[in-house]
Amino acid sequence: MPRHRPDPVERERHPMRALSSLRWKIALTTTAVCCAVAAALGILVHNVVARQIVGEVRKAADADLDHALGHYEYGTAHGDVASALDPPGLPGPLRALVARGQTGSMVGEQDGKPVMWAAGPADGKALAVWIPFGSTRDRLRDIDTAILASAALAAGAVALAGLFLADRISRRLATTAAVARRISAGDLDARVGFPAGKAQGRSRDEVRDVARALDTMAASLQERLEAEKRFTADVAHELRTPLTGSLAAADLLPEGRPKEMINDRLKAMHLLTEDLLEISRLDAGVERADLDRVELGRAVRRAVEGDGPDASVRVVRDATVLTDRRRLDRILANLLVNAHKHGLPPVEVTVEGPVVTIRDHGPGYPPELIEHGPQRFRTGEPGRGRGHGLGLTIASGQAAVLDIALSFANAPDGGALTTLRLPVGRLPEGS
Numbered sequence: 001m002p003r004h005r006p007d008p009v010e011r012e013r014h015p016m017r018a019l020s021s022l023r024w025k026i027a028l029t030t031t032a033v034c035c036a037v038a039a040a041l042g043i044l045v046h047n048v049v050a051r052q053i054v055g056e057v058r059k060a061a062d063a064d065l066d067h068a069l070g071h072y073e074y075g076t077a078h079g080d081v082a083s084a085l086d087p088p089g090l091p092g093p094l095r096a097l098v099a100r101g102q103t104g105s106m107v108g109e110q111d112g113k114p115v116m117w118a119a120g121p122a123d124g125k126a127l128a129v130w131i132p133f134g135s136t137r138d139r140l141r142d143i144d145t146a147i148l149a150s151a152a153l154a155a156g157a158v159a160l161a162g163l164f165l166a167d168r169i170s171r172r173l174a175t176t177a178a179v180a181r182r183i184s185a186g187d188l189d190a191r192v193g194f195p196a197g198k199a200q201g202r203s204r205d206e207v208r209d210v211a212r213a214l215d216t217m218a219a220s221l222q223e224r225l226e227a228e229k230r231f232t233a234d235v236a237h238e239l240r241t242p243l244t245g246s247l248a249a250a251d252l253l254p255e256g257r258p259k260e261m262i263n264d265r266l267k268a269m270h271l272l273t274e275d276l277l278e279i280s281r282l283d284a285g286v287e288r289a290d291l292d293r294v295e296l297g298r299a300v301r302r303a304v305e306g307d308g309p310d311a312s313v314r315v316v317r318d319a320t321v322l323t324d325r326r327r328l329d330r331i332l333a334n335l336l337v338n339a340h341k342h343g344l345p346p347v348e349v350t351v352e353g354p355v356v357t358i359r360d361h362g363p364g365y366p367p368e369l370i371e372h373g374p375q376r377f378r379t380g381e382p383g384r385g386r387g388h389g390l391g392l393t394i395a396s397g398q399a400a401v402l403d404i405a406l407s408f409a410n411a412p413d414g415g416a417l418t419t420l421r422l423p424v425g426r427l428p429e430g431s
Contacts (some may be wrong), residue, residue: 023163023170030162031155038151049143052109057136057317061105072122083129090128094119098126107133172207180214188222191215229280236276243270270417278394287401289324296321296422297351303332304349311336311347311358319353321422327398328422331406332356334391335418343416364410375410421424 068083086095091108094117098104103120110117110130114137121129160403175192182190192211247266253259281287298316304311306329335358343360350357372391392408399406405421 007093008399022173023166026166026169027159027163030166031159034158035151038154042147042151045147046144049138053136053140057107057116057131057133058118061116061129061131062103064131065103065105065120065127066120068127068129069120069122069197072127084126085122085125085127087128087130089130090119090126091117094128095271118374169207176211176214179211179218183214183218183221188218188225191218219367236273236280239269239273243273272390276390279390279397286295287398287424289327289401291322293320294323294325294328295319296354296356299325300329300332300349300351300356303329310340310345311349313349314351316350316352319352319422319424321354321424323402323404323422327402331395331398331402331404332358332419334395338391338395339416339418352426354422356422358418358420359411359415360415361415364414365416370408370410 005252045097064083078260087110089108089110091106094104094106101121102121103118105116105118108115108117108130115130116133117128117130119126121127172194179190179192192215194208194211206304243266247263247270250262252258253262253364295318297315300315301313306311335348336347339358339360339362343362345361347358348357348361369392374396397404399420403423405419406418407421409417409419411417
């Protein structure tokens with residue numbers, strides 16, 4: 001039954017934005033975790049490889065230093081090793097270490113080129129040797145480049161895989177959300193219909209569980225509503241025959257107050273039965289509108305005059321609408337009866353283009369009606385606002401048949417405010 005319905009595009013926009021955000025959040029989180037793991041592994045590999053390679057060079061430098069110190073001690077030549085006493089390029093920390101009588105090695109420069117220095121004490125001086133370190137540094141740089149490239153490739157592959165998996169999850173969630181919105185809009189035949197997993201005992205798919213729960217809920221809700229519709233129709237049909245007979249029998253009673261009271265109650269029950277039958281037809285979806293072009297201002301005036309003289313009509317701007325005149329009269333009559341019964345005068349009807357508003361000056365609609373729309377037989381609590389019965393339910397159902405947007409609200413300065421927005425268009429070809 002139509003109430004104030006939001007723009008379908010607006011309804012779709014926020015869920016899709018949320019699902020898109022979920023997709024990217026999963027992909028970005030997966031990529032971030034992969035990058036963090038790749039960085040940790042890269043640093044670990046770099047340290048291990050660098051320690052091993054530099055250790056080999058350092059070991060070679062220490063061996064040359066031992067060789068040079070042995071030759072220096074015996075005063076023999078050692079031209080096969082580049083060495084010198086107190087060379088000017090010896091790094092300061094290594095020179096200080098030698099001054100304390102210790103030997104050591106470190107990476108530095110000699111003649112502008114990277115070398116591995118090794119030095120030890122020799123007669124109060126520093127005997128130093130050095131071997132080229134440029135190729136080792138280039139090797140370490142190549143290894144770092146390979147590690148970075150591998151990490152980037154792995155991160156990219158994981159990001160694509162995460163985006164693919166996240167997209168599958170978000171699409172399935174989007175499908176489930178779309179079906180849920182269709183069900184909430186009244187399409188109880190809508191189902192997600194995800195196939196059941198082959199190995200449910202071994203693995204669990206939470207998205208499929210949600211979809212199946214939604215399908216089960218929709219099926220149960222549909223069964224209950226169908227049972228309610230059948231019950232309403234059956235009760236109305238069963239009551240119709242005895243009520244018709246009772247009305248005929250009441251006419252045979254002698255004139256007087258008892259006859260008037262009996263006829264009044266029987267007519268009320270007869271109207272209730274007809275209303276139930278109309279609701280059952282609306283629920284079954286068998287009602288079809290006979291559309292025609294109608295001058296809205298004139299139609300509203302006629303409906304108000306038929307309802308009684310207690311409502312004023314103001315046509316701000318007239319319009320020709322595409323509607324079913326008989327059903328429109330039914331909607332307006334029910335709304336006016338509801339305004340007279342549950343509201344306070346004056347009742348004001350305004351036509352402004354294809355929009356009709358009906359306002360009274362009573363206590364207004366109860367909050368649950370504004371939020372959820374008319375509910376059958378709910379008349380509200382006495383003293384706590386305006387009630388409603390089957391009249392507004394029928395008006396909402398007929399408005400749905402005519403594609404009229406029907407909304408309920410309360411005026412800022414008090415009173416119930418009902419708004420009808422009628423469609424304006426052309427008749428189909430051949431009409």
